Amino acid sequence: MDLNILWFILIAVLWIGFFFLEGFDFGVGMLLPFLGKDDNQRRVIINSIGPHWDGNEVWLVTAGGATFAAFPHWYATLFSGFYLAMFLLLLALIVRGVAFEFRSKDSNPKWRGLWDWCIFAGSGLAALLLGVAFANLAKGVPIDANMNYTGNFWTLLNPYGLLGGVMTISTFLLHGAIFLNLKISGEITERFHSFARRVWVVVLILTVLMLVATYFYTDILARLGVDPGVIPISGIIALLLAGYFLNRKMNGWAFVMTGLTIILTVTTSFMIMFPRVMISTLNPAWSLTIYNASSSPYTLRIMTSVALIFVPLVLLYQGYSYWVYRKRITADPKTLTY
Numbered sequence: 001m002d003l004n005i006l007w008f009i010l011i012a013v014l015w016i017g018f019f020f021l022e023g024f025d026f027g028v029g030m031l032l033p034f035l036g037k038d039d040n041q042r043r044v045i046i047n048s049i050g051p052h053w054d055g056n057e058v059w060l061v062t063a064g065g066a067t068f069a070a071f072p073h074w075y076a077t078l079f080s081g082f083y084l085a086m087f088l089l090l091l092a093l094i095v096r097g098v099a100f101e102f103r104s105k106d107s108n109p110k111w112r113g114l115w116d117w118c119i120f121a122g123s124g125l126a127a128l129l130l131g132v133a134f135a136n137l138a139k140g141v142p143i144d145a146n147m148n149y150t151g152n153f154w155t156l157l158n159p160y161g162l163l164g165g166v167m168t169i170s171t172f173l174l175h176g177a178i179f180l181n182l183k184i185s186g187e188i189t190e191r192f193h194s195f196a197r198r199v200w201v202v203v204l205i206l207t208v209l210m211l212v213a214t215y216f217y218t219d220i221l222a223r224l225g226v227d228p229g230v231i232p233i234s235g236i237i238a239l240l241l242a243g244y245f246l247n248r249k250m251n252g253w254a255f256v257m258t259g260l261t262i263i264l265t266v267t268t269s270f271m272i273m274f275p276r277v278m279i280s281t282l283n284p285a286w287s288l289t290i291y292n293a294s295s296s297p298y299t300l301r302i303m304t305s306v307a308l309i310f311v312p313l314v315l316l317y318q319g320y321s322y323w324v325y326r327k328r329i330t331a332d333p334k335t336l337t338y
Helices: 003-035 039-049 053-070 072-081 083-105 109-139 159-183 188-217 220-224 230-247 251-273 297-324
Strands: 276-278
Touching: 003 039, 003 053, 003 109, 003 159, 003 188, 003 251, 003 297, 039 083, 039 109, 039 159, 053 072, 053 083, 053 297, 072 083, 072 276, 083 109, 109 159, 109 251, 159 188, 159 230, 159 251, 188 220, 188 230, 188 251, 220 251, 230 251, 251 276
Parallel strands: none
Antiparallel strands: none
8 A cells, every 4th residue: 555545545534533523513513402492401412512522623624734735736626626615614613613612601592592503503504515525526526637626616516415415414413413312311312312213214315315316426336336335335234223223212322323324424435536536527537636636755754654653642632532521411500611
């Protein structure tokens, strides 16, 4: 395995980690105004992700930084071509982060209600844009011979891209509802469980539609064949098992299965792309690959040495933070931070 392939895999792992961890964050944020019936319940919901949401976003920052360093042409084409979408994503994350911090600064119900809806909007818009972006990366976008994106923002809002965005939103809602069941104690958890069971059906339908659409809108048939392989099929099986465990109120296993669904779905997207990093719909020869979009071999060697030292440290630290805040959240106002 050469360093170009290694860094493609590492960047894929960073995105997978971001979708898995921030997936339940976004899901919780979108559920906040609806499943929290009063201010105290909403505080409980926010505190379930309070110690983690900002740390989970580090995976996004790291994925962007690794892309810039390892594949600068990919970074340039992606961030210039998807400029408006990336700006809206950044805006959504900023509004969401500010809302977490500002919500409890005033006890006025209107003040708190405003920031609750900001958390909802920031989480929902971010989930939608990420789903649209990854669907378009798998589908392909107009890129010319000079590695320039020739479309615009509305080019991304095609039927396949929008389907990917809606599927991402619904999957995160399911992931977040199950997380709340694991993290919060009390009668409110029945509401989370009931919602998770209902939205699971929606996720299953959208996932099947997305799988079928992928055979029409991407070149998966030419690259992976009629049988897409173990990873995509395992993603469907994991989603089915999530429903099985939900019906038996085995929420821990249901969370593992939704997590696997997210991991395997994002992995499938990168499998469709490889060895390309951005697919040109104008001419396949103009696609950006892990070789024509990469940094020099020397840069990749230095980056690999740094990654071998610091990535394990970051993983250990984040794992430790989840261990420290592993206890369930109660409705006692004295124990709530946000």
